[in-house]
Amino acid sequence: MKKMQASPIYIPTVSNDTDWDFCFHLSPQTPIPAQQQTDEVYPTYGSEESEEDTAVQEEEAITDYMSLPKEKLVQSQKKITQLIKEKMTIQANKELIRCVILSRIVFGEEHWRCAQALTNLAYGYLVLRGLPAQAKKHAESAKNILLTWKGNASSDKEQNEILEALVMLYYTLGVVWLLQNHGREAYFNLQKADKHMKELNGLTKRGICGLYVSEKDLTIALGRASLAVHRLNLALAYFEKAYSISVSSFTEVSPQTAEASALLAKAYAMSGKPQHRDAVETYFIKSISAYQATLGSEDYETLTTIEEFCKWLVENGDKQDAYKLLKASLKSQIISYGDCSKKVAETFYNLGRICFANGELRKAIQLLRKCLMIQIFIYGSEHNKSKETKGLLTQLQRESNNPSKWKKEAIQGKKNCICKGTEA
Incomplete structure (x- = not known):
């Protein structure tokens, strides 16, 4: 059996980050630096106060000045959570940039809180914007700082937050490498994410700004990376675990379980082993049924899973079942993509x-x-696509006038025909 081909993934490459650059342009309302404010409020000349009193007053002035950025940072984090719930991803990403700027003002560039904010931004670029180039850049910037602070945390709470940030950081890097078809690097980084997640000892992961990496997310990524390095048995183990997590967390009829079922089906299909045939069919059917029940027959995930199942059916000689499924999904495709769309063609x-x-x-x-x-x-x-189809049509029309020759060609076609998927 031929291996199922993965759909190509578009990797956006952006040479500059306009959102990032824009947020670093200082505005006329930029607060006066703390030291300058202190000098103006508490001038040293002619003062009868002691040096100790002056030092206390300076410290109080700095504290008052810093309270505003701290408040803004908390407000921005809350705003991000709300924007993500409302699926306003671009606005959420801009708030993540502001969090980095405010963290630098409050804590300094080398503080783990600043690295945490950079990690959140990297993850945001990946999952909210689909921009792996930016995600990788910011994750790499945060990595050394977090690793330095990891062994020097002042409390258990601080240590846990640093571990959470490291899980997110290595997950982000792992998925970026996976998208760029570097399986070994992806697997290496995702294993580190898994190690740090285990260090958290099962504590509830709160996440900052509503962003966090779930066990399911990490398990699925590890499964995909295992496939990329041709470790099929390991991939199946991860996908089986992801399926169990989905069923226990979201019930059997849910988009999350549908996704896990589809991954399992495709992993079993890639093995090419006859003993896995029933498992492939079972999990594809479970996935399609769950997607139809929760997202609807016209949803992209539903239609894509049907196409992948049909492709496998044709490759394994079940052309009639594939035909029925495709024909049944045609109306939904027209509703979703339009009469004259690439998918319908x-x-x-x-x-x-x-x-x-x-x-x-x-x-x-x-x-x-x-x-x-x-x-x-x-x-x-x-x-080329039009020419290919036209050439095939011309051949069929010619053969239709020669029944005996057509019969021979049809027999050969039964042996060779595969569902070409994206070639239409």
Whole structure:
């Protein structure tokens, strides 16, 4: 059995960070530095106060000055939590930048609190904005500071927060490497995240600004990284664990459990072992059913999982079941993507190829004609996709006038046809 191909992942590359740069431009309202304020409020010349009194007053003045950034930092963290709940990701990310700036003012660049804020920002760029380049940059900036403070924490609470930050930092780096197809580096960083999570001794992870890495998130990432380094048995173990976590935390019919089921199905499919065939089918069906029940038949995750299941069915000779599933999902695809969309063209193409493999010539021609009409509308008649479909149609129309030759071609087609997925 051929291995299932992973969908390509777009990695945005941004040479500069305009949000970050903008937030560092000082405004006219920037507070006067603490020392300057102190000199103006408590001038030393002509004073009859003792040096000790002056020192106390200076300390009080600095404390008053610093209270404003501290208050703003707390407010900003609360605001981020609310923005994330409201799915206002860009605004949340800008608040994370402000938290870094305020943390630098309050604690200094080399303090673990500042590194914690940088780690939150890195994670935000990854999960809120989908910008791994920025995520990696800020995570690397925070790493050495956190590792330095890890062994020098002044309290258990401080130590736990540093560990939480390290879990997030290594998770972020691991996922970034995974997205960039560097399996070994991804696995290495995710293992470190797992080690630090275990150091937390099962304590409740509060997270800062509403951001945290759950055990499920980390387990799934470790499973994906295991697949990337071709450790299938380990990947299956992680995905089985992620499935159990999802069922216990969210019930069996939930988007989280649906995701875990799909991952398990794909991992078993990649093994290519006949004894895993039933497991592949079982978990794909569980995933599709859970997605349909919770997100609906028109949801992207539902339709994508159906496509992947159909691809596996065709590769394993179950063309009729694949045809029925694809045909049943066509209406939902049209609702979600539109009549003239790439996804709908792809489905017509796959349906046509299944009919071709089954020797249903007329039906294959009808379906491929629909596919070609959409492709010409989207890409134009000279695009490679349009030319490929047109060439196949021409061949089928020619063969339809030669039944004996067509019968021979159809038999060969049954042996060779696969569902090409993204090739439509």
